[in-house]
Amino acid sequence: MEYRLQTPITKEQLSPLRAGDRVLLSGTVYTARDAAHKRMAELLDEGRPLPFPLPGSVIYYVGPTPEPPGCVIGSAGPTTSGRMDAYSPRLLDLGQSVMIGKGDRSPAVIDAIRRNAAVYLAALGGAGALMSACVQSVRIVCWEDLGCEAVRELQVRDMPLTVAIDSLGNDVYKSGPAAYLKSL
Amino acid sequence: MEKGYETMKTITAQQITDLVAHLCADANRRLPEDIERAMRAATESEPWPLARDTLCDLCTNLGAARERDLPICQDTGLACVFAELGQDVHVEGGFLDAVNEGVRRGYEDGYLRKSVVADPLRRVNTEDNTPAAVTIELVPGDQLKLTVIPKGFGSENMSRLAMLKPADGVEGVKRFVLDAVRAAGANPCPPIVVGVGIGGTFDKVAALAKHALLRPIDQPHPDPYYAALEAELLEEINRLGIGPQGFGGRTTALGLCIETMPTHVAGLPVAVNISCHVTRRASGIL
Numbered sequence: 001m002e003y004r005l006q007t008p009i010t011k012e013q014l015s016p017l018r019a020g021d022r023v024l025l026s027g028t029v030y031t032a033r034d035a036a037h038k039r040m041a042e043l044l045d046e047g048r049p050l051p052f053p054l055p056g057s058v059i060y061y062v063g064p065t066p067e068p069p070g071c072v073i074g075s076a077g078p079t080t081s082g083r084m085d086a087y088s089p090r091l092l093d094l095g096q097s098v099m100i101g102k103g104d105r106s107p108a109v110i111d112a113i114r115r116n117a118a119v120y121l122a123a124l125g126g127a128g129a130l131m132s133a134c135v136q137s138v139r140i141v142c143w144e145d146l147g148c149e150a151v152r153e154l155q156v157r158d159m160p161l162t163v164a165i166d167s168l169g170n171d172v173y174k175s176g177p178a179a180y181l182k183s184l
Numbered sequence: 185m186e187k188g189y190e191t192m193k194t195i196t197a198q199q200i201t202d203l204v205a206h207l208c209a210d211a212n213r214r215l216p217e218d219i220e221r222a223m224r225a226a227t228e229s230e231p232w233p234l235a236r237d238t239l240c241d242l243c244t245n246l247g248a249a250r251e252r253d254l255p256i257c258q259d260t261g262l263a264c265v266f267a268e269l270g271q272d273v274h275v276e277g278g279f280l281d282a283v284n285e286g287v288r289r290g291y292e293d294g295y296l297r298k299s300v301v302a303d304p305l306r307r308v309n310t311e312d313n314t315p316a317a318v319t320i321e322l323v324p325g326d327q328l329k330l331t332v333i334p335k336g337f338g339s340e341n342m343s344r345l346a347m348l349k350p351a352d353g354v355e356g357v358k359r360f361v362l363d364a365v366r367a368a369g370a371n372p373c374p375p376i377v378v379g380v381g382i383g384g385t386f387d388k389v390a391a392l393a394k395h396a397l398l399r400p401i402d403q404p405h406p407d408p409y410y411a412a413l414e415a416e417l418l419e420e421i422n423r424l425g426i427g428p429q430g431f432g433g434r435t436t437a438l439g440l441c442i443e444t445m446p447t448h449v450a451g452l453p454v455a456v457n458i459s460c461h462v463t464r465r466a467s468g469i470l
């Protein structure tokens with residue numbers, strides 16, 4: 001199946017998605033990867049507010065290349081999500097609805113996805129130029145000192161994604177290869 | 185006949201810097217022909233629908249990179265630079281400095297991401313993607329061939345090395361390669377390219393595996409025994425079912441190259457260097 005999603009996204013919109021479905025996402029997406037996640041965790045530890053509202057948010061694990069003149073963003077494909085596994089359950093429990101990255105997630109993250117009826121969407125690893133073409137505008141939210149890892153607010157249009165882990169905890173990294181092998 | 189210093193060909197540091205800068209920018213925007221051909225062929229022959237759609241998007245990305253003059257992938261890598269230095273070449277100026285200056289300029293002027301930290305534990309970004317990982321090989325002749333492989337770490341991190349026992353034999357090597365690919369799963373952005381090193385010593389076998397990534401994947405090993413082993417391993421990898429991006433499907437690897445060297449009677453070193461569908465390399469000759 002192919003779905004279109006537009007932010008703000010409700011849990012009801014996420015519930016029909018199944019692992020392996022394709023999604024075209026439009027709207028507001030925040031970027032954060034290793035260093036930004038670490039800082040967000042520190043803010044939460046100190047009881048301070050996060051740089052963007054977490055409930056219903058979409059976070060994309062990406063560190064783009066510098067934007068050449070005339071482009072709003074450089075090449076912007078996903079980074080390996082596993083490095084965010086330590087932080088994600090807490091953010092999901094606080095209301096984050098969608099994670100975008102590449103590669104599989106830990107059992108703790110999958111549990112948190114299920115618990116919160118969230119989803120994990122896979123962007124195409126290595127398809128940085130294609131992803132860049134979906135980004136219409138970029139605003140730095142905070143932590144500019146982190147360079148490519150700064151938190152940015154992206155407005156995206158028809159970003160091509162695949163449901164990697166759905167709200168029931170089905171995982172395409174397991175079910176996809178298994179289904180293919182069974183078809184042989 | 186021995187050549188005197190005055191008959192040697194001089195190559196300046198500036199020439200080296202200019203070429204390296206060009207190769208860094210170029211390698212990140214255009215895939216080598218053999219890799220792009222393999223991607224398109226795999227898209228045609230892939231039987232699994234989600235896998236075919238995924239490969240199709242990856243091919244679209246190659247076009248988007250060209251059209252928009254953007255890097256194919258945002259991980260523009262650590263610059264691995266291979267120099268085949270003719271022994272009749274005289275390099276005027278510091279060679280390593282010239283290479284690193286080329287990387288610095290190529291990454292800055294080419295709008296590439298700087299992904300190198302100065303120290304592995306204290307981790308402060310050098311902000312110019314230097315230093316490069318440089319390998320120098322002395323060869324006959326009076327030319328300098330430079331190859332830049334910007335290596336992403338999503339795949340580099342999934343690479344492995346083992347000191348097998350001679351009794352493990354070819355079956356042990358096959359098992360090790362397949363285990364490495366299976367364990368890598370979706371992380372190295374499949375479809376992958378696999379470099380395998382067999383023999384040598386602990387350090388040399390890793391270099392062999394990396395060196396294997398220099399060979400075009402449609403060019404089999406010159407020794408028919410290893411050419412057959414390459415074909416067999418590639419087929420077995422493409423029976424694992426991992427598929428493009430790990431979503432399932434036939435196309436897990438686009439190619440596999442093996443490099444070997446003599447080793448000790450008591451050992452069988454093997455190394456697997458995993459690379460992604462964005463296996464980049466660009467060469468130039470001075």
Ligand code: SF4
Pocket residue numbers: 077078079125126127257258259260261335336337338339340371372373460461462
């Ligand atoms: S593994 Fe390759 S394709 Fe994937 S993000 Fe890294 S460099 Fe890009």
